[in-house]
Amino acid sequence: MIIFTLLSCLWICIGHTEADTIKPLSLNDNGHVGESVNLSCSYKDYTGNIQNLQWYRQYPRSKPEFLLYIFQHGAMSDDRPPRFTAKVNQDNKQVDLKISSAVETDSAIYYCALRPTVTGNLTASYKNLPCQN
Numbered sequence: 580m581i582i583f584t585l586l587s588c589l590w591i592c593i594g595h596t597e598a599d600t601i602k603p604l605s606l607n608d609n610g611h612v613g614e615s616v617n618l619s620c621s622y623k624d625y626t627g628n629i630q631n632l633q634w635y636r637q638y639p640r641s642k643p644e645f646l647l648y649i650f651q652h653g654a655m656s657d658d659r660p661p662r663f664t665a666k667v668n669q670d671n672k673q674v675d676l677k678i679s680s681a682v683e684t685d686s687a688i689y690y691c692a693l694r695p696t697v698t699g700n701l702t703a704s705y706k707n708l709p710c711q712n
Contacts, residue, residue, distance in 0.1 A: 599626050601693050604673070610681050618676045620691035624651075632674040634665060635690040643690060649674065 601622040610616040622632065631650045637643040647659035651667050659665075662679040678685055690696070 599624055599629055599693050601632070601674075601691050603691065610678075612681060612683060614681055616678045616681050616685070618678075618689050618691075619673055621671070621673050622691075622693065623672060629693055632665070632667065633690075633692040633695060634663075634676050635692065635696065637688045637690065643688075643696070645695075646676075646689075 599622070601620050604619040604621055608616060608618060620632075622629070629651065631648040633648045634646040635643040636646050646663055647656045647665055649655045649665040649667055651669055653667055655665055664677045664679070666675045666677070667673070668675070674691060676689065676691070
């Protein structure tokens with residue numbers, strides 16, 4: 580059995596009464612080796628500033644690693660890992676991550692995010708981005 584934990588990163592701008600948000604639709608998903616696993620997040624685009632939706636993976640005692648991004652219209656990053664795809668449902672404001680033929684090393688915490696959240700700097704794993712008006 581493989582355990583997938585799904586967390587979300589929230590984008591909040593000070594001064595906005597409504598902030599863009601993203602949240603997981605389920606917190607823990609179990610899968611089996613060889614099966615496909617789907618992880619989903621719902622999002623709210625209050626500001627109209629969402630450029631793309633991000634997916635990250637984090638192993639125990641490691642920093643989060645970028646997996647892929649997908650635009651709301653459906654175009655995905657070309658450099659995504661094999662077996663990982665994403666899909667956006669604009670009507671339901673939902674983004675899905677599909678892991679095909681799961682393997683034991685896919686067991687991790689997965690993050691959905693509205694903005695880039697991880698830098699390549701090992702001493703500063705998280706990047707705070709300024710609000711854009």
